[in-house]
Amino acid sequence: MMPVTNSLRVTFPESEAPLSMAPVCRELSRFGEVARLEMPPDGQLSAVVSYYDVRAATRAREGLGDRCTLEPEYGDRIVVSHGDVQVSAWMIQEIRTVQREGSGGKYTLEFFDTRAAERAASCLFAHAGTVSAKVAEVTPNINCSLPQPRYRNDLRLSQVTWEDLTSGREARTTLRLRCLPRHLCTEQTFQGLLARVGLSKVVDSVRVFPGDGKCPGSALVNAVDSQGVIAVAKYFHGRQWGRSLPVAVSFAAVQGAEEVRTACVTPGIVAKCQ
Numbered sequence: 001m002m003p004v005t006n007s008l009r010v011t012f013p014e015s016e017a018p019l020s021m022a023p024v025c026r027e028l029s030r031f032g033e034v035a036r037l038e039m040p041p042d043g044q045l046s047a048v049v050s051y052y053d054v055r056a057a058t059r060a061r062e063g064l065g066d067r068c069t070l071e072p073e074y075g076d077r078i079v080v081s082h083g084d085v086q087v088s089a090w091m092i093q094e095i096r097t098v099q100r101e102g103s104g105g106k107y108t109l110e111f112f113d114t115r116a117a118e119r120a121a122s123c124l125f126a127h128a129g130t131v132s133a134k135v136a137e138v139t140p141n142i143n144c145s146l147p148q149p150r151y152r153n154d155l156r157l158s159q160v161t162w163e164d165l166t167s168g169r170e171a172r173t174t175l176r177l178r179c180l181p182r183h184l185c186t187e188q189t190f191q192g193l194l195a196r197v198g199l200s201k202v203v204d205s206v207r208v209f210p211g212d213g214k215c216p217g218s219a220l221v222n223a224v225d226s227q228g229v230i231a232v233a234k235y236f237h238g239r240q241w242g243r244s245l246p247v248a249v250s251f252a253a254v255q256g257a258e259e260v261r262t263a264c265v266t267p268g269i270v271a272k273c274q
Helices: 021-031 054-067 114-127 162-167 187-196 226-236 257-265
Strands: 007-011 034-038 046-051 068-071 078-082 095-101 106-111 131-133 174-180 203-209 217-223 248-251
Touching: 007 054, 021 034, 021 046, 021 054, 046 054, 054 068, 078 114, 106 114, 162 226, 174 226, 187 203, 203 257, 217 226, 217 257, 226 248
Parallel strands: none
Antiparallel strands: 007 046, 007 068, 034 046, 078 106, 078 131, 095 106, 174 217, 174 248, 203 217
């Protein structure tokens, strides 16, 4: 059986030289949402892509065939539970495998998607207090449990770093908000919230995506500059409305106001259900 990983090295034909980030990202995002994209220096005709969901990597392998070779896993899809913990209904379809270790009531839950593992760890911690997670704590700073970039042009989509924003080293302006409560999942309501909290002046483009069923929604928000990114990230990251899940903020795969305006019809880049 082929090993399971969410990361692949993909080669490109000489006719596409020299490679650039935007077209490579467009091609690879057809198979699912990209968490990281690395392009080696020196004009090598290959890229390393990591997907949030291992099923996206499987689709890429099936679609691209011999152009793909396996790379080490990126992020963590494992949550370890101690004792009998009630698993929420949404988790069941997100779990790839469950293994019981010994007779002590310890279970290893392998999720398809690193984001689902992260969300499950937060939920189980909140409801039981008896769960240890191998996923790192959700913060808007660099996730130190993830491997550091091998190349200078590594597109680390999930990382929002205050120091890079304030120093000008970070030029990206489009943020992805996950776990939005349902009452905010219309553009009119969301725009109204931005206006009430004083963020409408630093945002020039928004797309809101309602979740399917009981899944929370998500949004793409483009800020006018790095200070706007900081303001939006600081307001939303970790914020809860009532009993809703905390909102998680990351950089989006698409970048720029125009990309946000067309993102709703771009397959594979925006996930409706986190």
